[in-house]
Structure formats: C-alpha cells, structure tokens
Amino acid sequence: MKNRHPLRIQLTIQGGGAKFITMLPAAQAFCDKRTAGDIYITRVSGASAGSIVAALIATNANFERVFEFLDNNGDRYVGKMRGISRFMPFSFMRKGWWILKVVSGYSVVSPRLLRRFLIEMFSYSCPDLRHINGDVSKVTIADIEKRFNCKLRIGLSSLTTLEGSEAEPKTPFISALVDSCSIPLFFRNIRNIGEGRFVDGGLCENLPTSSLFEDIAQYGDLFAITTSEPQDSNFSTVFEFMMAVFSASVNHNVKRSIKMVGDYLNVAIESKVTTFDFSGAMAFCRDTQSKDLIYAKALNRLASYAKIKTITDQPNGSFNSGRYDPQSIMDGIFQFHSVVSNGATKNLISTTMALFCNSLNWAEQNENDSDISFQQSVFRVGQKPVFSISINFPRDQRSQYLHPMKWQVYDKDTKKIIPSRIIPMKQRNENGVESISCCIFFEKPLSSGKEKHRDYVLEHYIEYIGGIPGLKAAPYAEFLAMSNLTDEVIEEVNLIMLIPKTYRRGLKVNADSSCSELSFGILKQSEIVRISAVLDDYRHDAIGGRFRNLKPGQRARANFVV
Numbered sequence: 001m002k003n004r005h006p007l008r009i010q011l012t013i014q015g016g017g018a019k020f021i022t023m024l025p026a027a028q029a030f031c032d033k034r035t036a037g038d039i040y041i042t043r044v045s046g047a048s049a050g051s052i053v054a055a056l057i058a059t060n061a062n063f064e065r066v067f068e069f070l071d072n073n074g075d076r077y078v079g080k081m082r083g084i085s086r087f088m089p090f091s092f093m094r095k096g097w098w099i100l101k102v103v104s105g106y107s108v109v110s111p112r113l114l115r116r117f118l119i120e121m122f123s124y125s126c127p128d129l130r131h132i133n134g135d136v137s138k139v140t141i142a143d144i145e146k147r148f149n150c151k152l153r154i155g156l157s158s159l160t161t162l163e164g165s166e167a168e169p170k171t172p173f174i175s176a177l178v179d180s181c182s183i184p185l186f187f188r189n190i191r192n193i194g195e196g197r198f199v200d201g202g203l204c205e206n207l208p209t210s211s212l213f214e215d216i217a218q219y220g221d222l223f224a225i226t227t228s229e230p231q232d233s234n235f236s237t238v239f240e241f242m243m244a245v246f247s248a249s250v251n252h253n254v255k256r257s258i259k260m261v262g263d264y265l266n267v268a269i270e271s272k273v274t275t276f277d278f279s280g281a282m283a284f285c286r287d288t289q290s291k292d293l294i295y296a297k298a299l300n301r302l303a304s305y306a307k308i309k310t311i312t313d314q315p316n317g318s319f320n321s322g323r324y325d326p327q328s329i330m331d332g333i334f335q336f337h338s339v340v341s342n343g344a345t346k347n348l349i350s351t352t353m354a355l356f357c358n359s360l361n362w363a364e365q366n367e368n369d370s371d372i373s374f375q376q377s378v379f380r381v382g383q384k385p386v387f388s389i390s391i392n393f394p395r396d397q398r399s400q401y402l403h404p405m406k407w408q409v410y411d412k413d414t415k416k417i418i419p420s421r422i423i424p425m426k427q428r429n430e431n432g433v434e435s436i437s438c439c440i441f442f443e444k445p446l447s448s449g450k451e452k453h454r455d456y457v458l459e460h461y462i463e464y465i466g467g468i469p470g471l472k473a474a475p476y477a478e479f480l481a482m483s484n485l486t487d488e489v490i491e492e493v494n495l496i497m498l499i500p501k502t503y504r505r506g507l508k509v510n511a512d513s514s515c516s517e518l519s520f521g522i523l524k525q526s527e528i529v530r531i532s533a534v535l536d537d538y539r540h541d542a543i544g545g546r547f548r549n550l551k552p553g554q555r556a557r558a559n560f561v562v
Contacts, residue, residue: 009039042220203249352495386442418443483554
C-alpha cells in the first residue's frame with residue numbers, strides 16, 4: 001500500500017467497557033500503517049472505553065507495550081475492581097455488598113482506580129508523553145494535538161446540560177478519559193460525581209460521528225472500529241437489568257452511526273467478550289491467534305480502500321463507503337441548472353418582500369414568537385422552455401438549514417398552480433447575508449406558448465421560529481433590505497413591514513442614504529393590497545416603499561422609524 005502521499009483519514013472508536021481490549025489489534029494496524037507513511041490519521045474520536053483506544057492512537061502508543069502492560073497488570077486491576085467482595089464466599093453476599101454501596105451513593109468501583117490504571121498504562125506504553133510532562137496526568141488534549149499532530153475528540157455525557165459534549169482542549173486527557181468511561185453507578189454515583197458532572201460518553205453517542213462529517217474534505221474519509229455485543233436477554237440483578245436498558249439505546253445509536261460511516265469503512269469485530277467481562281478481556285489479550293485475525297482484517301480493509309482511492313491520479317473523484325457527499329450533489333445540481341437555463345428567456349419583473357412582525361406583540365423575545373416573511377416575485381418567460389429558476393433563501397443560523405417554509409408557483413393570469421420542487425444547491429455569503437441558493441424545478445417546463453411572453457408568480461412564506469433575531473432589540477429603527485443577487489435588472493422592488501395593531505406606535509418609511517442612486521417612493525395602502533391579498537391583514541398595519549430598476553449587485557434598503 002505505497003502511495004506518493006499518505007492518505008488522510010479519520011477514525012472513530014466504539015465504546016464498550018472491557019471490549020476495548022478486543023479493538024486494540026485493529027487500532028494497532030492503523031498505527032502501523034501510519035508509521036509506514038501510508039496513511040495520515042488527522043483526527044480520532046471515541047467515547048466511553050473507545051476513548052481509551054482513541055487516545056492510544058492519538059499519542060502514538062507502542063501497542064506491543066500496551067499488550068505487555070495488560071498481560072502483566074490486568075489481572076491485578078481486575079482483582080482490585082472486585083474489592084473486598086472477592087473475599088466473600090457466596091454470590092448473594094457480593095451482590096448485596098454492591099447494592100449497599102450504590103444505595104449509599106457510592107459507585108461499585110472507585111473512579112480513582114480507573115484513573116490510576118490509565119496513568120500507569122499510558123506512562124508505560126506512550127513514552128513520548130513524558131517529553132510533554134513527566135506526570136502524564138497533567139498532559140492536556142491540546143498538548144497531545146500539538147505534539148502528535150492528531151486531533152483527539154473525547155465524547156462525554158453532561159449531567160449539567162443533559163446532553164452530549166466533547167472534552168475541552170485544556171482538559172487533562174486522563175481526566176477526560178475517566179469522565180468518558182464512567183458508567184453510572186459502576187464508576188460514578190452521587191457521592192463521587194466529580195466537578196464536571198460527566199458520565200459515560202457512550203450514553204449519548206457511543207460511536208462519535210456527528211461532528212466528523214462536516215469537513216471530510218479537510219480531514220479525510222471516516223473509518224470506524226466497532227464491536228458487537230453478544231445477545232443475552234438474561235439478567236439476574238437490578239444492575240444487569242439497568243445495563244440492558246442502557247444497551248438498547250446505546251446499540252441503536254451505534255447502528256445509526258455505522259450507517260453514516262458505511263460498512264466499507266467499518267472494521268467490525270466479533271468477540272464473545274462483554275462489557276463487564278474483564279476476565280474474558282484478559283484471556284483475549286493472551287490469545288495471539290484472535291489478535292492476529294483482527295489485525296489482518298483491519299489491514300485488508302485499509303488495503304482495499306487505498307487501492308480504489310489511488311487507482312487514478314484524481315483521488316478526490318472516488319466514491320467511498322456508499323455515502324453521498326451533499327456538497328458534490330449540490331454543486332452538480334447547480335451546474336445542471338446553469339446548463340439547462342442557458343439561453344432561456346426569463347426576466348424578473350418585480351419582487352416584493354413583506355415582514356409580518358408578530359414578535360412585536362410582546363415586550364421581550366419569547367421562544368414562541370414566530371415572525372413570517374412573505375416574498376413574491378413575478379418573472380416573465382419567453383417561448384423557449386424554462387425548466388428551473390434559482391432563488392436565494394435565508395439560512396437558519398441555529399440549524400444551518402432552511403427555515404420552515406411554504407412556496408407556490410402559478411400563472412399570473414390564470415392562477416393555475418405549477419407543480420414544482422425545491423432543491424438546495426449551494427451556500428453563499430454576500431453582503432454579510434448568509435443564504436442558501438436553491439433551484440426550483442418545474443414538473444413541466446414553463447413557456448409562453450404561441451404568445452410572445454407569459455408572466456408567472458413565485459410566492460414563498462418563511463417562518464422564523466422564536467422571532468427574527470434583533471427585531472426587538474431596536475424596534476424604533478428597523479429596516480428591510482434586499483440585494484439583487486441575479487445577473488439582471490429587477491424593475492420593481494417592494495419592501496413592506498406589517499406591524500401588529502397592538503404595537504400602537506406610528507412608523508414612517510424612507511430610503512436609506514446608501515440608496516441615493518435609486519428611485520424610491522412610499523407605497524399607498526391601495527398599492528400594497530394590489531400587490532397581494534395576503535397583505536390586506538386586519539391584524540396588522542402595513543407600511544412600505546418601492547425601489548425601481550435595481551441593477552445586479554445593488555442593494556435596496558428601506559428604514560422604518562418612529
């Protein structure tokens with residue numbers, strides 16, 4: 001697998017308690033290929049015990065020393081985890097002792113024991129860590145990323161925000177690993193919850209992928225190392241029942257993440273080791289044949305990937321894991337739209353933007369507020385068929401997607417609705433306005449038929465849930481603005497604001513000083529109603545202005561003041 005340049009990849013590791021030991025051979029295979037210069041691991045992520053494997057990868061661990069440490073010390077730590085219960089002769093006594101600890105607010109196993117295990121293992125197997133700090137427990141995630149040039153993401157579950165999160169770069173990585181591995185009741189309880197109030201990261205995302213797909217082009221394709229859980233519906237204790245309940249949610253979460261990664265880039269490991277089977281994990285650690293099989297499986301997956309990735313001189317053209325790249329699809333739609341629209345005659349006659357300022361009913365912003373923008377565009381079509389038109393919609397800053405919306409296209413004369421579909425094409429940022437260019441495809445192409453031209457109307461309504469940001473911050477000096485992002489002159493631009501009658505403040509409208517070159521006039525009430533019937537709303541007072549002949553790149557802005 002020799003390449004002129006190392007293949008950039010990412011790795012995400014599934015959590016699974018004692019099962020993390022079964023994933024070490026696969027991790028070793030990836031690291032050996034990194035050492036050989038075949039791949040460059042740009043970013044690695046893990047949650048729960050998967051974060052331990054992720055940290056070993058990120059810190060360039062010597063995996064032979066990892067297995068050596070586990071072989072020499074694993075049984076000792078397993079014994080310490082059992083505590084004094086290992087000296088109790090009967091099972092009911094051991095279970096009773098665990099229950100007593102749990103109801104008293106203590107965890108079954110002290111997180112300090114887990115911390116000591118991690119410090120010893122990383123000190124022994126990752127000698128480069130001591131070049132950062134002689135005490136590896138003080139090495140932060142940021143230190144690791146700077147030293148090893150590999151970003152480390154450790155998943156957590158926060159009991160403060162009640163959602164998943166990632167450890168901060170300034171956090172000592174050992175502390176982050178302890179937080180991520182702290183299974184509720186087993187490693188954490190109310191008396192040793194810790195200052196950060198974090199528990200097992202796998203509860204929220206046991207195979208972290210959500211933050212790794214946004215910049216594939218920069219960090220490379222995402223590989224996963226996963227392991228299956230033996231199916232066993234028998235549970236004899238409340239603790240086992242609780243873990244079965246957790247497992248149902250966690251495993252469903254993992255399957256969803258694997259679908260995102262794709263089977264092609266997933267190194268799936270089958271093992272009989274279960275989450276709390278630490279004795280079984282130690283037996284696996286000494287099973288050379290099983291380790292070699294998993295190591296070979298990971299190498300084969302990497303070799304297959306490298307072959308198809310480097311089979312041509314244009315590796316970016318490969319299609320990996322059956323996963324669609326939304327950006328490529330959007331770019332393709334944009335190019336297709338440009339080709340089919342070339343030469344078709346369609347002139348934008350007028351456009352109207354109206355804002356229903358419902359949130360001004362209240363003194364303070366309320367999450368139940370819902371402002372609505374109405375936009376109407378009239379475009380003229382010639383005899384050559386028009387298959388699609390493009391339009392820019394504002395982007396929701398919170399979700400990064402389109403706002404909830406409804407649209408329709410109809411013949412201006414006959415009012416007949418034209419069936420259409422909206423497909424996002426690409427994101428853009430012009431004049432400080434974040435928007436998404438969309439393509440509206442018509443099921444049947446538009447044309448003027450035997451006539452010289454025919455006019456069609458596009459109307460859309462966009463709902464701003466929670467209200468438009470900033471609308472209440474300065475209600476006495478608001479404005480509406482529209483930039484001409486097309487390549488043609490817009491003959492008429494109407495900017496209208498509809499204020500609730502309960503607002504009880506008189507507003508005036510004027511053109512902004514930046515629009516001195518544009519022709520501007522104040523709209524009469526009859527003109528506003530004539531634009532669209534929806535603007536004749538008894539609950540609102542409408543006020544607006546009209547600009548004429550807005551050239552490409554120009555911006556019309558109307559100020560609404562008391």
